[in-house]
Amino acid sequence: MTSGRLWRPRVALTVGDPAGIGPEVAARAAADRRVLDACEPVLYGPAEPDPRVTPGVLSAAAGRAAYDAIVAAVADARAGRVAAVATAPVNKAAFALAGLPWKGHTDLLAYLCGAPRVAMMFHAAPLRVVLATVHIPLREVPAALTPALLDDLLDLMARELPRFGFPAPRLAVAGLNPHAGEGGLMGTEDEAVLRPAVDRARARGVQVEGPLPADTVFVRAVRGGFDAVLACYHDQGLVAMKLVAFGSAVNVTLGLPIIRTSVDHGTAFDIAGRGVADPSSMIEAVLLAARLARHGAGARAGTAES
DSSP states (O other): OBTTBOEEEEEEEEOOOTTTTHHHHHHHHHTOHHHHHHOEEEEESOSSOOTTOOTTOOOHHHHHHHHHHHHHHHHHHHHTSSSEEEEOOOOHHHHHHTTOOOSSHHHHHHHHHTOSOOEEEEEOSSOEEEESSOSSOGGGHHHHOOHHHHHHHHHHHHHHGGGGTOSSOOEEEEOSSGGGGGGGTTOSHIIIIIHHHHHHHHHTTOOEEEEEOHHHHHHHHHTTSOSEEEESSHHHHHHHHHHHHTTTOEEEEETOSSOEEEOSSOOOGGGTTSSOOOOHHHHHHHHHHHHHHHTSGGGGSSEEEO
16 A cells, blocks of 8 residues: 555456457456456557457467467566466467467466466365366376376465465365275276375375365365365366356466466357457456455556556
């Protein structure tokens, strides 16, 4: 607070793939009264329409434009010119057409920030879910659940959840197999890999239970039993998340030196350019970014007086 006036963090809003709904939801979020009360939004994206970009059509030009906006926003965040970054969706296929090696925001942000371990967490009022693995085929998930990965993620969750209002976070690990393996009858990974990781984390002082059957652990979390759940793979966590909070959930990257939030949906090429996209998730992403910035180190840099 300065001279009795509140300070609002400056938040970068990247417009995502310009052929999708990103530019629309970012612009509508930037104009929303709740957003303007919470922060100073700054849009990052193409200054002029690109004739090579058509709404709803994949293109290398759109993939490159999305990438350029992310790079600029991250550079400004790392330099303190903005306090946080909220991103509209990109398209993985457009990234590939542009010759970019990253599958999406998370691995690109880790590269740009030099972060050794990051995680994708979906955050909403009733539920928070961290994904142990993300965009890999289901058959590759068991091998990807290594002891090192699980140790890092549980420590990361315990370290980062206090920023979200959980000073002593209660974590759960969802089982990989039906009934969390049923003691080895339905798969060995739960007993051989997940349970030892939970035991090691508990020995380090992390409050965590598991592996717990995935068909009930998310219900227990929604009812207040856990503050966050570590899901083994993409759909295991996101089916539950989107069922209870689609449109209001926010994607947060844990483990970065900057604050980054995003929407819980994709580019929606089928409705791009029609002016009907719902900006709710983008608005929530910006509001959460502003809240984290206000209560963190970002609130001391990249701010605007209200």
